[in-house]
Amino acid sequence: MNIAKQLLQKSKYSIALAILASAVSAATGVAIIGGINYALGNGLPDFTLGVTAYIGLLVLLLGSSIWSQVLLVKIGYTMVYRLRKSLVARILNTSIERQEQLGGPAIYNVLTRDVTMLSNATKQLPVAIYNSLLVIAGLIYLCWLSPLLFAFVALVVVIGVWSDAKLTASLQKMLTRIRHIDEDLFQQYEAVVEGRNELALNSNRRRFLLEQQLIPTAKASRDESVKSEVLWALNLNWTTLLVFTLMGVIFFAGMQFPSVTQETVVAYILAIMFLRTPISMVLDSIPAVLKGKVALAAINRLTLEDRDELPTRDKQATPKFQSLALKDAVYQYPAQDDEAGFCLGAVNLNINAGELIFLVGGNGSGKSTLAKILTGLYQPTSGEVLLNNKPVSTDNAGELRGCFSAIFPNFFLFNEVIDEQGNSDDHPKIDYYLKRLAIDHKVSVDKGQLSTTALSQGQRKRLALMLLYMEDRQVLLLDEWAADQDPVFREVFYREILPELKQAGKTIIAISHDDHYFDCADHIYKLDCGQLSSFNTGQQKLFATN
Numbered sequence: 001m002n003i004a005k006q007l008l009q010k011s012k013y014s015i016a017l018a019i020l021a022s023a024v025s026a027a028t029g030v031a032i033i034g035g036i037n038y039a040l041g042n043g044l045p046d047f048t049l050g051v052t053a054y055i056g057l058l059v060l061l062l063g064s065s066i067w068s069q070v071l072l073v074k075i076g077y078t079m080v081y082r083l084r085k086s087l088v089a090r091i092l093n094t095s096i097e098r099q100e101q102l103g104g105p106a107i108y109n110v111l112t113r114d115v116t117m118l119s120n121a122t123k124q125l126p127v128a129i130y131n132s133l134l135v136i137a138g139l140i141y142l143c144w145l146s147p148l149l150f151a152f153v154a155l156v157v158v159i160g161v162w163s164d165a166k167l168t169a170s171l172q173k174m175l176t177r178i179r180h181i182d183e184d185l186f187q188q189y190e191a192v193v194e195g196r197n198e199l200a201l202n203s204n205r206r207r208f209l210l211e212q213q214l215i216p217t218a219k220a221s222r223d224e225s226v227k228s229e230v231l232w233a234l235n236l237n238w239t240t241l242l243v244f245t246l247m248g249v250i251f252f253a254g255m256q257f258p259s260v261t262q263e264t265v266v267a268y269i270l271a272i273m274f275l276r277t278p279i280s281m282v283l284d285s286i287p288a289v290l291k292g293k294v295a296l297a298a299i300n301r302l303t304l305e306d307r308d309e310l311p312t313r314d315k316q317a318t319p320k321f322q323s324l325a326l327k328d329a330v331y332q333y334p335a336q337d338d339e340a341g342f343c344l345g346a347v348n349l350n351i352n353a354g355e356l357i358f359l360v361g362g363n364g365s366g367k368s369t370l371a372k373i374l375t376g377l378y379q380p381t382s383g384e385v386l387l388n389n390k391p392v393s394t395d396n397a398g399e400l401r402g403c404f405s406a407i408f409p410n411f412f413l414f415n416e417v418i419d420e421q422g423n424s425d426d427h428p429k430i431d432y433y434l435k436r437l438a439i440d441h442k443v444s445v446d447k448g449q450l451s452t453t454a455l456s457q458g459q460r461k462r463l464a465l466m467l468l469y470m471e472d473r474q475v476l477l478l479d480e481w482a483a484d485q486d487p488v489f490r491e492v493f494y495r496e497i498l499p500e501l502k503q504a505g506k507t508i509i510a511i512s513h514d515d516h517y518f519d520c521a522d523h524i525y526k527l528d529c530g531q532l533s534s535f536n537t538g539q540q541k542l543f544a545t546n
């Protein structure tokens with residue numbers, strides 16, 4: 001369902017109440033103007049009653065406007081809160097494949113820029129609703145005052161609404177263009193932040209990024225933004241001109257029609273003056289509301305998972321891991337432009353509990369892709385994944401993922417240590433593992449928080465392994481973990497840590513290029529251009545003796 005509809009659905013009763021309060025407030029405002037006009041024309045028969053009624057209306061006006069504003073502001077912020085919660089949950093529930101297709105900048109753009117735009121729009125929405133109701137109440141009053149003069153008002157309203165609708169359509173197109181330009185800008189920001197070392201070293205690349213990419217994109221964004229703001233400012237002036245023209249027309253027409261009294265003309269002009277502020281406030285809020293609409297469209301374009309419930313603990317109980325098998329599993333990456341995507345498989349593979357498996361193969365042969373299928377992060381395009389001889393589908397992939405802890409080459413190092421129950425706290429095992437991984441002199445843990453993650457790449461990987469120890473999952477996937485370790489610790493990893501983990505009952509799948517240690521594995525599988533074969537033991541022994 002459209003995210004805007006979902007949000008509006010959840011707040012529908014509060015919105016109805018806020019509109020009611022706004023309507024009361026708007027009607028009271030118009031009643032005050034009407035009362036003054038009436039007294040001006042007909043005098044005040046009972047002064048005390050007049051003053052009492054006036055004070056009563058003022059109290060009602062103050063009460064209802066405060067009530068409506070409080071309700072509307074609450075609705076606005078509650079919608080932003082729900083949007084943030086729902087968006088993050090939907091991203092977490094979206095498949096890894098889809099997230100990878102979208103890329104980091106597109107997701108960041110939505111979480112920062114679009115949420116801010118929507119937040120601004122929801123803050124403007126109350127102002128727009130309140131003032132629109134005020135304008136509607138004012139128009140009803142004008143129609144009641146003189147249907148004849150109202151014909152002129154109606155004509156001006158039609159012209160105003162028509163020109164606004166035309167401009168709003170152009171504005172929306174411009175804002176959509178700005179949103180696309182800003183998407184490119186976010187990608188370039190990513191290059192600025194992530195490519196800091198390369199950029200600092202290479203002035204040609206720095207100049208290219210700045211002169212050929214960032215500056216033209218930022219300029220395009222500036223030019224479109226200026227155009228859209230100027231267009232809207234012109235519209236505001238045009239509307240002001242229309243209102244003054246209307247006052248002139250009423251004034252002169254009133255003189256021409258004997259049936260229109262001078263009091264009616266004065267009352268009309270007073271009411272139109274009164275309506276000028278709400279009209280310009282409604283118009284002022286339109287760009288922000290349109291930007292919110294463009295942001296909503298961008299969020300919907302991401303086609304994230306619809307489910308927005310936050311992950312709960314133990315939703316799918318993790319079974320005892322006995323075996324994992326792939327039966328004719330194929331994974332096909334989508335084609336890019338004219339180039340066919342990489343195809344892994346068909347892969348047939350059996351892994352039993354307690355085994356130490358090595359996955360080897362050249363760069364781009366499909367090892368990480370296979371690792372993502374084994375861990376349940378990717379669903380095979382065809383074929384089957386069997387956990388304990390039971391087929392894994394999208395519905396029960398959580399059971400498979402629950403068996404695994406993994407360190408991928410592009411791993412993220414979290415600041416918090418989480419144990420197997422999902423709790424973050426001090427634990428005697430933490431110090432033991434920090435010592436075992438020889439990083440106790442660099443990092444300490446206080447109340448589950450790591451003292452630092454600003455470490456060398458090899459140390460960061462050791463820390464990631466400590467987090468993985470603490471998660472205490474049954475199957476561990478280590479994708480080229482040892483690649484950043486020094487020779488001494490690499491030896492410790494293959495000759496001590498892996499055997500210790502195996503002895504502790506863990507099943508281990510290690511992706512490796514370290515042929516010196518191939519003899520440690522129970523089974524070695526080799527990938528070559530997406531095809532898996534068993535690496536024969538003769539080759540394994542040969543590597544061990546070399």
Ligand SMILES: Nc1ncnc2c1ncn2[C@@H]1O[C@H](COP(=O)(O)OP(=O)(O)OP(=O)(O)O)[C@@H](O)[C@H]1O
Pocket residue numbers: 100333334341342361362363364365366367368369370
């Ligand atoms: N997100 C992706 N979208 C499209 N194609 C991809 C994606 N990730 C990888 N590929 C393609 O799949 C192929 C296999 O990639 P994979 O990362 O599985 O290789 P690998 O064996 O782990 O390589 P390496 O040893 O270099 O890490 C690559 O040739 C690459 O072109």
